Amino acid sequence: MKMIYKTLTVSELKGNLESMLPEKKEFEIEFSMDGNSPATLYTGVEVMSLDNILELVEQQGFKVNDIDGLYSGGATRKCIGITLNKPFIHDKTKESIEALFILGDAYDRKIKGVLYSFLIRVEKTYSNFSRSIDCSIDVVAENIETAKSYFFEKIDSFKHLSKANITFIPVTYDGEWVEMETEEDDDEIRFQIEDLTLERIDKMFLTLEKIDGIFKDQ
Numbered sequence: 751m752k753m754i755y756k757t758l759t760v761s762e763l764k765g766n767l768e769s770m771l772p773e774k775k776e777f778e779i780e781f782s783m784d785g786n787s788p789a790t791l792y793t794g795v796e797v798m799s800l801d802n803i804l805e806l807v808e809q810q811g812f813k814v815n816d817i818d819g820l821y822s823g824g825a826t827r828k829c830i831g832i833t834l835n836k837p838f839i840h841d842k843t844k845e846s847i848e849a850l851f852i853l854g855d856a857y858d859r860k861i862k863g864v865l866y867s868f869l870i871r872v873e874k875t876y877s878n879f880s881r882s883i884d885c886s887i888d889v890v891a892e893n894i895e896t897a898k899s900y901f902f903e904k905i906d907s908f909k910h911l912s913k914a915n916i917t918f919i920p921v922t923y924d925g926e927w928v929e930m931e932t933e934e935d936d937d938e939i940r941f942q943i944e945d946l947t948l949e950r951i952d953k954m955f956l957t958l959e960k961i962d963g964i965f966k967d968q
Contacts, residue, residue: 753938754815755813755814756812756813756814756816757813758809758814760807761812763812763830763832764800765815766805766814766830767800767830767852769853770828770830770854770855773924775799775800776799776800777797777798777800777803777853778795778796778853779788779795779796779850779851779853780795780796780799780829780847780850780851780853781793781840781849781850781851781852782849782850783819783845785833785834785837785847785849786815788903788962791942792838793842795902803852803855805848807832810832810835810836810837811830811835811836812835813829813833813835813901814830814832815832815849816830817829817831817851818830818831820853820944821823823847826855826856827853827855828853828854828855829851829852829853830851830852831849831850832850833848833849833852834847834848834849835943843897847947855880863890864890864891864892864893864897865870865888865889866889866891866894866897866927866929867886867887867889867927867940868886868887868901868920868921868929868930869884869885869886869921869923869927869929869930870885870901870918870919870920870921871883871884871888871895871919871920872885872919872920872954872957873916873917874914874915874952875916875917876915877904881955881958883939883951883954883958884921884939885938885939885940885941886930886940886941887940887941887946888941888942888943889901894927898920898927902947905918906926908948910948914948914952916948916951916955939954
């Protein structure tokens with residue numbers, strides 16, 4: 751699907767933000783390394799003042815994209831998606847940020863479609879060995895084939911996937927994708943498809959490497 755943009759002045763953007771959340775002086779933000787999708791950083795939601803948002807987009811140049819809803823914090827929330835003309839470097843992660851999604855209230859409307867939860871094996875290859883992590887990926891779609899398509903589109907959107915030596919493999923049984931219960935278990939790793947990022951996955955492997963290092967030192 752081709753992204754549609756509209757050009758606003760800083761003053762018009764300010765008016766839109768004030769209409770979305772009247773009297774708010776601070777907004778929750780999800781940053782993205784992809785100007786055309788909410789590929790959020792593993793730092794999660796951050797808070798910025800209205801003045802800082804307007805200063806940032808004025809400095810970098812911007813256009814408003816057509817993403818008006820984002821799954822965040824367990825709910826689909828209204829948002830204003832902003833694609834930056836010039837990326838900036840995130841202070842904490844040092845990643846190049848191409849877009850920001852300014853979050854509003856949760857949508858009242860129900861999400862159309864069925865919730866599918868697929869068992870996915872994420873594998874990372876090192877120089878002389880590999881290790882894997884199993885996780886559940888939740889996708890809302892009209893049917894299972896569309897849900898699978900959404901999954902592959904998400905994986906294809908990841909930049910530097912091959913450089914990270916990470917692969918995502920749907921677990922199958924008798925040729926069919928294994929589906930998990932939609933209720934999360936305490937010991938389960940689960941992602942909403944919108945919240946799945948390469949950075950979050952890589953961070954999980956880094957955590958395992960640190961744990962391995964602790965045991966080796968003992």
